[in-house]
Amino acid sequence: MxxxxxxxxxxxxxxxxxxxxxPMGPTAAEGECTGVAVAGLAAPDPATAGxxxxxGELPPAWTLEDVxxxxxxxxxxxxxxxxxxxxxxxxxxxxxxxxxxAQTVALERMRHELAEAGAPVHVVAVNAARFATQIPELxxxxxxxxxxxxxxxxxxxxxxxxxxxxxxxxADGRLIRxxxxxxxxxxxxxxxxxxxxxxxxxxxx
Numbered sequence: 312m313x314x315x316x317x318x319x320x321x322x323x324x325x326x327x328x329x330x331x332x333x334p335m336g337p338t339a340a341e342g343e344c345t346g347v348a349v350a351g352l353a354a355p356d357p358a359t360a361g362x363x364x365x366x367g368e369l370p371p372a373w374t375l376e377d378v379x380x381x382x383x384x385x386x387x388x389x390x391x392x393x394x395x396x397x398x399x400x401x402x403x404x405x406x407x408x409x410x411x412x413a414q415t416v417a418l419e420r421m422r423h424e425l426a427e428a429g430a431p432v433h434v435v436a437v438n439a440a441r442f443a444t445q446i447p448e449l450x451x452x453x454x455x456x457x458x459x460x461x462x463x464x465x466x467x468x469x470x471x472x473x474x475x476x477x478x479x480x481x482a483d484g485r486l487i488r489x490x491x492x493x494x495x496x497x498x499x500x501x502x503x504x505x506x507x508x509x510x511x512x513x514x515x516x
Contacts, residue, residue, distance in 0.1 A: 417499035
């Protein structure tokens with residue numbers, strides 16, 4: 312009996328050692344940063360902002376602090392208008408949510424794959440205000456820009472967004488498609504969800 316237990320424990324330990332853990336640290340190349348340079352960038356014009364979930368509309372006008380240490384805009388306050396000129400995916404995450412953490416890992420991998428395929432996409436996220444102290448749970452799992460929402464600005468409320476909802480914007484800065492994670496089945500931990508979002512980002516080029 313002891314021999315059987317010892318054998319089973321050895322096999323379990325070996326399988327854990329082989330299990331991939333995913334990126335958990337900085338992923339940008341040394342000396343490089345992700346996102347865009349934001350020095351001298353003008354604030355978005357509220358007069359031109361449109362419906363948050365309406366295709367063809369400009370996004371609501373907002374600016375938040377970028378809290379991703381690997382971002383080119385780290386500690387600067389800016390908004391989505393900085394990313395005009397390239398397809399951009401905006402995600403709404405809760406840093407304390409394990410699902411959002413997994414989505415971050417998958418998005419980091421996806422944006423690298425798209426860049427290598429010649430279809431680069433900006434990925435950015437807004438962390439919910441009440442999860443501000445847990446922001447390292449996201450910044451450690453990806454290197455793309457992450458904005459920190461505040462109770463005063465409440466960008467989450469402006470969009471009426473749910474956890475892990477996505478907003479896909481074209482190079483012209485206008486919304487191509489609102490992607491509520493539940494209705495769109497965009498669980499990036501699954502091969503089907505991953506392939507679906509990757510396909511949508513590729514088509515948006």
